[in-house]
Amino acid sequence: MHGPPDNRENANWMDTESVARRWTKVYPTVLAYVRSMVSRHEDAEDIVQQVALAILADDAERPAVHHFNAWVLGIARNKVLQYWRDDKYKRVVVFNSEAVDRLAAFYLDNLPKHSRVTEALEHCLARLTQRARHLLELRYVRDMKPQAIGERMNLSSRGISVTLCRIRESLRTCIGQRMQQAD
Amino acid sequence: MTKEQAIQLIYAYLDDSLSEQDAARLRDWLAESPDHVTFYGELSLVHTGIHRVLEVRDLGHSMHTLLKAEDSATGDVVDLESVLAQYSPEQNPTDPIPLRDLPEIDAAAARKNVKRRPAARPADDEDNEPVVNMFGVRVYRKTVERTAAPRSTRRFMAAAVVLLAVLAGVWWVNQLPAWDQPVATLQGNNGLVWEDGGTQWPLNSRLKPGRYTTTAGFGEIVFDRGATVLLQGPCEFIIANDNELTLTSGKIAAQITPSAVNFTVNTPRAKVVDLGTEFCVAVAPNGTTLTAVFDGTVDLAGFKGAKDHNNVLLGAGWQGTVDHKGRVEPATTQIPPDHAFTRSLAESHHELAVDGQVKWYRRPPANVRLDALKTKGYAVVFAERRGVVLDEVFENVLVDAGTYGEEDLHWYSEPIPKGTVVDSYLVHYEPDITLDEPTASVSLTIAFPRPIRGVVWHNKSLFASDGRFGLPRTEYPTWDSQVRGIDTGIGDGTDDLIIHPDGRTITLHLEVNNNARRNNVIFCDQVRVLIESDPPSNEGS
Known part of the structure; x- marks a missing residue:
């Protein structure tokens, strides 16, 4: 008689529920990051949706919990670059790839402050x-x-x-x- | 390039209104220094933050509704031109405008503060014809000329105006909702965890309008107008008033009393208005909204920003979707038996976590006999009777953690003692296969909310326990028509059962082949799981 395998011992594994929970938390930042570069709202939302699908599809590639946010922003970065490369959109682009990476790092650094910024903004909008x-x-x-x-x-x-x-x-x-x- | 010029170019880019020439200038400036990109990031945080707050919160959906209501037909006036006139383009465009140094007004409260003027025009001459402003609202551009009155009359009129203004102000303040006053009550919870993790809210805590986030568990809040809302964590929501909330992510279920008809749930892309009913709403991270109606009718409307609403009426048993762009999907569908909504706090105490090739039928099937519930690629689990008191010792069950299969025969556990109170669940698998597809199998894991007291796996024991644990409205197999239970190398395939060390989780590998059907003996796989019954306790979190 033997017990079931314990996937929790695998550091590179996150179950779907954990992914959903982490995605819910990082979603506003991802959306903000994409919107900071893609000014058309509908296009930005499409890109974020593609990011969500990519996260769910790449279950074998899911990183450990503490790398999740960077991984997601990396996917978002790639999707934005792919969007700019797509001829059909013909968008004005002002970023080189280095700037895109730096902006991703900026949003990653500011992720913990996101809810505080939102609260402060709500206060300021009221004024x-x-x-x-x-x-x-x-x-x-x-x-x-x-x-x-x-x-x-x-x-x-x-x-x-x-x-x-x-x-x-x-x-x-x-x-x-x-x-x-x-x- | 100066900083002020950079600010203008950045905002122009974010507004999608940058010329090719200016785009090249901005591109060069961003490439000059990493600090420039960081500065861009700071400005974009403001831009995206405004977007999120206005879109998701009250100034998103509610303001849109408000502005639609402020139609020319109502005669309401919103004179934005006057405020724009204060900001001349000749001024330094990046100078911040002064903010009001007034007490904070909640965004939702602000939308109540609509200036109302009589619909009647101030004069009936051609020069003073109203023009339709940006909101589609009539605005009178020209000041009406009047004959000057004597000074004493003017003083009297001025005093009267001041008095009227004071009276109007008092009336207006009284009309404002009391935004610091609670409008709902926490009536129950089941493992509810608020976002900060440290808040301990006892039952009957009063909730004020505002934003709330839960990360796990269930909570039941009752609005003062009578709507009962079950929150299913993780979810983020805003209580707007005593009959309205905004759900930005997660799931809720609402039960509406007659006094709360028109209870409204806003989401980033939809608006759900109750018309006397019980319904559930789920919002995906991208804003897609699913609404399922279990009783009565709701009006489900999409919200497409600058475009018009589109809507659909949903009746009982139907569900509809508004996609992430605010479009109502034209095809509504019947609510499937394995829908994902928990409809009440009592039901939340019986939640299963399923994984693999299994669907949890929250609506029990009417029939699990031969050919009644055949599936492709998945098994079905559903709840049976709850709170059954065993009037005698129950034998032939498995409860000890371990693997039970052909290679690991250990098919014995201590019987369940007399007097034990249990809830029952049935796992059913009858694959929809033809004689050309000899074998079908599924693997699945189910975590139960409380410890397992026994797994009924034996064919004979299943038949014997149908009467005690089966649902009165579900038809079960009869002894002479069907063989069920786990097979240990004999029967319709090889099955395995794992009871996990946590005592609440099982994993099943079920296999069914057609040899039995060829021999005119019908096989399927069924397992009944009995778990501890635990009446819900409504303790605060």
Whole structure:
């Protein structure tokens, strides 16, 4: 009589439930990383979905738990590069592969702070005027580009871009102050 | 390039509105120094953070709904132009705008703060025709000219306006929901773990609007309007008010009382509105939303950002999906018996963890007789009776950890004592194979919620125990029609059973061939597992 094999002794193995749990935690960072380079929302979401599928497919390649986040961001990096190589998208690309890697490292380093940044951002968004939040809502929820917003309002897209730029800079400053206070 | 110029180019790139020429400038600047990439990362964190917060939280779905409601038909006015006019492009474009130094207002509260003006136009002349602004809302661009009133009248009017403003302010404040007030109660839990891991919330803890995250277990919260929601960890959700929540990831089940009709569950890509029902919602990490309706009807709507909603009404027994782009999939399907939803806290105490070639039928089959439940490539497990008190010693069961197979015959364990209370589960495997496919097999592992008290494996014992543990609405094989149980080298194939050292998990390798059918004797593989019965205890976590 003998007992069942114990897969937990294998350091390179993660079961599907563990992968799902870790993916849920790292997902916002992966999405943010991809969105930081791929400005079209739908394309970014497609890429993240491909990352999720790749993670589930590569069960034999799953790394140990402490390498999981780096592994996932590496897959995301490859998917983004693949997306840029795909002729059908014809996107403007401003990154070389070194910059893509450095950005991945930046997001990996900032992963522990992600929820704090989100909390600080929620606080700072509440301090915006409701009208400024409406503008952000048009840009980020309705996915309207500055030009589209400008055309609809009969204003210059330059004016919209400047306003969006200033709102985001005010939020960046506010987030920094908020996190400094928390520290 | 100056830092200010870099900031503008970075945001322009993130807004997908960078010219080829500027893209080349930004590319060169990023290649100049690693610090430039880090700076880009800091700005992109703000960009992606806004996206996530607005998209996922209240200013995502709810604001979209709000803006749709602020249609020209309502006469509501949102004069964004005035705020844009404050920011001239000639100013330094990267200067932050001043933020309000006001008490914080919850995002959900903010959406209640809609300026309302009477739908009537302020004047009826052609020059003052309203224009439709960016929200599709009528805006009057021109100030209505009025004849100047005497100073005393103006003072009186000013005082009246101030008084009215104060009264309106008091009224408005009273209309605001009390965002620091609890709107739901934690009524029960089963191993619920909150994200920080250290929170100990006793039963009847009151929950305020806000964001919550669980990492494991089940929790039952009752909203003040009457909706009961079962959280299945890990899940992340936001309580918006006493009849609405946003589920950003994970699964929930909702049971709605008449007072809570129109209870709403928002997800990043969908909106589920109850129309008097019991339903479950699951949100995948990419936002895909699955909704299953067990009773009544719900309205499932997709959310496609700038585009319109599309929706479908789901009736009892049906499920629908909104994909990660907010599109409602046109084909709804019947809820499969092996659906993944736990519908109540009581049910959560009977959760199985299955792995391998097995499906857990949460809805028990009506028939496990010959040819009634044939499957390809998987076995089926389902719960039978719960809380059965053994009125006599139960023999011919296996309970000791180890491997039971043709090579490891050790087919004896101590019987289950009289008076033991057990819950029963049946594993069933009858492959859908033809005479040309002589053999089919499956391997599976099932972890039970409590210790196993005995595995009923013997053909005769299975028949003998159907009456005691079987479900009244399920038809079981009859003695003369079928042979079941684990085969030890004789029968329809070679089967193996492993009882794991944890005393809660079994692994089965089941094999069925057609020799028996050729001989007109029907074989399948069935195993009944009896586990300790443990009535749920609703202790706080």
